[in-house]
Amino acid sequence: MNIFVKILVIVLGVALVPTTAVITAAAKQSSADGPNRVFSGGPLTSGELYSGAEPDWRFLSGVPTLELQLLDPPESRRIWVAEVRGKMYVWSGYMNSFFGKIWKTWPGQAVADGRALVRIDGIRYERQLKRIQTGDVLDEIAAAISAKYPSQATRAVIDSGDLWVFEVAPRNADISSAASAELVGDQS
Amino acid sequence: MSAFFKWIALAVVVTGLSVWFIPGVADAVEGVFQLVVLVISS
Numbered sequence: 001m002n003i004f005v006k007i008l009v010i011v012l013g014v015a016l017v018p019t020t021a022v023i024t025a026a027a028k029q030s031s032a033d034g035p036n037r038v039f040s041g042g043p044l045t046s047g048e049l050y051s052g053a054e055p056d057w058r059f060l061s062g063v064p065t066l067e068l069q070l071l072d073p074p075e076s077r078r079i080w081v082a083e084v085r086g087k088m089y090v091w092s093g094y095m096n097s098f099f100g101k102i103w104k105t106w107p108g109q110a111v112a113d114g115r116a117l118v119r120i121d122g123i124r125y126e127r128q129l130k131r132i133q134t135g136d137v138l139d140e141i142a143a144a145i146s147a148k149y150p151s152q153a154t155r156a157v158i159d160s161g162d163l164w165v166f167e168v169a170p171r172n173a174d175i176s177s178a179a180s181a182e183l184v185g186d187q188s
Numbered sequence: 189m190s191a192f193f194k195w196i197a198l199a200v201v202v203t204g205l206s207v208w209f210i211p212g213v214a215d216a217v218e219g220v221f222q223l224v225v226l227v228i229s230s
Contacts, residue, residue, distance in 0.1 A: 009189065013196040020200045024207040025217040038222045046194070 034067045034080045034119065041067075043074040047122045054170055055125070057083045058156040061148070066090075067119040068168075070129075071111055076119075080151075081168075088118075088168040089141050090129070091153070096162040104173060107131075107164045118168060126171040131164060141165055 003106050026039040035041035046065055060083040061067075068090060071078035082089045092107040094100030110116065114129035132138060145153035157163045207213050 006189070010192065013192060016196060017199045017203050020203045021207050021217045022221050024204045025214040025221070028208055028214050029218075036218055037219050038225070 024028060024171040025075065034069075034074050037078060040075050040077040042076065044069045044076050044117050044119045044124055047119050047124045050123050050125045057086055057088045060088060060120075063120055068106075069117045069119075070106060070111045070113065071117070073109065075106070076117075080145070080149055081120075081157070082148055084137060084140045086146050088127075089132075089150075091163055091165045091166055093151070093153070093157075093163050096160065096166055097166050100162075107166070110166060114166075115171065116168070127168045128171045129166040130169050131166050133158075133165075138165065140157075 029039035029041050032041045033045045034041070036146055060081055063081060065078045066081045067076050069081050077119055079090050079092075082091075092100075092104050095104060095107065110129040116127045116129050118125050118127055132141070139155050142153045142155050144159060145151050153163055158165055207217055
């Protein structure tokens with residue numbers, strides 16, 4: 001066997017061990033109650049389910065991340081969150097990049113079916129994700145994101161489609177998946 | 189090379205089982221992976 005082929009085989013063989021560790025850790029987390037810092041998790045099952053009046057979301061300014069789970073598919077991930085005018089917003093960047101299109105699947109899933117569950121400080125809230133594509137509030141959201149996180153979020157980035165912004169609105173039981181999809185682009 | 193493949197196969201199996209069953213190992217793997225991603229992306 002050629003010496004270079006031997007070296008390549010040895011390198012790939014050795015690399016297989018840490019790769020296995022990462023894949024196994026990700027697979028294990030996928031069935032857990034919620035995500036960890038890196039890997040997505042399974043359905044959010046623990047924690048009190050909030051019921052009552054719409055919370056005062058201003059406390060989110062002190063919350064670094066939340067756990068977000070879509071109902072379909074029932075997978076959860078840990079993401080950044082911002083509050084503007086008393087409403088909760090989440091977002092996904094790198095949507096125009098090659099890796100973003102492969103890696104970021106939840107935004108498209110949220111547009112198809114926005115029903116979601118978020119868990120903040122151990123309390124679960126039933127919500128509806130609605131993509132925001134127009135309106136002056138996007139300027140405020142971009143400013144809030146940049147002020148809270150080391151992010152280069154701007155209105156131009158949002159308008160380019162590289163950053164998808166969602167309002168984490170109250171769940172309306174009457175809103176069907178199709179109806180929620182129709183809301184895309186109609187928010188201000 | 190045959191012995192090498194056997195050792196790698198054994199290491200892969202042991203690694204997978206360790207990460208899945210031994211408490212804390214998956215968290216350690218996640219931490220290291222996060223560090224690697226941060227270094228690569230910075």
